[in-house]
Amino acid sequence: MPELCKISFPGTNYPPINLQPHQNLSEYLTIQNSPVLFGCRTGICGTCLVEVIGEISPPLPDEQEMLNTLVPNHPNVRLACQLDIIADVEIRKIEQ
Secondary structure: OOOOEEEEOOOOOOOOEEEOOOOEHHHOOOOOOOOOOOOOOOOOOOOOEEEEEEEEOOOOHHHHHHHHHHOOOOOOEEEHHHOEEEEEEEEEEOOO
């Protein structure tokens, strides 16, 4: 497992950030350092819907239920507030 995981935001002017594996991504992303916006930060509002490129843990049942409602059949789409970062990833904000 890497010492730090690099989270990058391709197609934006936001610089990558580095986090320890398993750190809560939503606690470190702000309007100043990422294009991802948050509402509830608990996985029930869908505000932080993103496309993720890279290795991540599968969604837990509650997140999967929300994803099935918001974006069925999109395996790379996740709720940023629910991501368990375990490796370098690229994140793109999805506009709804």
